[in-house]
Amino acid sequence: MKKWSVETYYELFYRWQRSGLSKAAFAAREGISKVSFYSWCKKFETNTDSQDASTGFTRIELAEATFQVAVARINYPSGISVELFGSLDPDRIKALVF
Incomplete structure (x- = not known):
């Protein structure tokens, strides 16, 4: 059986x-x-849960930003802002707003 790295299991x-x-x-x-997969998932889910509990958000890594300036910004009453970069998809914006 092949041994896989932590990084490989996370991917x-x-x-x-x-x-x-x-x-x-x-x-x-x-x-x-x-x-093995169930075991690794449990480890990652536990780490993700504790990280999300402290911030309320999950970090999303983008491969490459194509625009440096946001083309739209959504401000929620709670004070949270979401900036959108790149082309705008109306369905995605509706999902964020509602």
């Missing part, structure tokens, strides 16, 4: 979250041990 964890698949289906599709 798998991140891809699983975006996939919409169950953990078992994702592990089977990727050809990895279901038991």
Whole structure:
């Protein structure tokens, strides 16, 4: 059985979250041990929960910013602001506002 690094499992964890698949289906599709994947997911979910509890947000890393100036900004009554960069998708903006 191949040993995978923490970084590799985190990348798998991140891809699983975006996939919409169950953990078992994702592990089977990727050809990895279901038991190992469940174990790593539990570790990452615990770390993510404690990080989110302190800030209320999850950090999103972008590969490359194409625009330096925000093309739109949404200000919520709570004081939170969301800045949008790049092309605007009306459906995405509606989801953020409502």
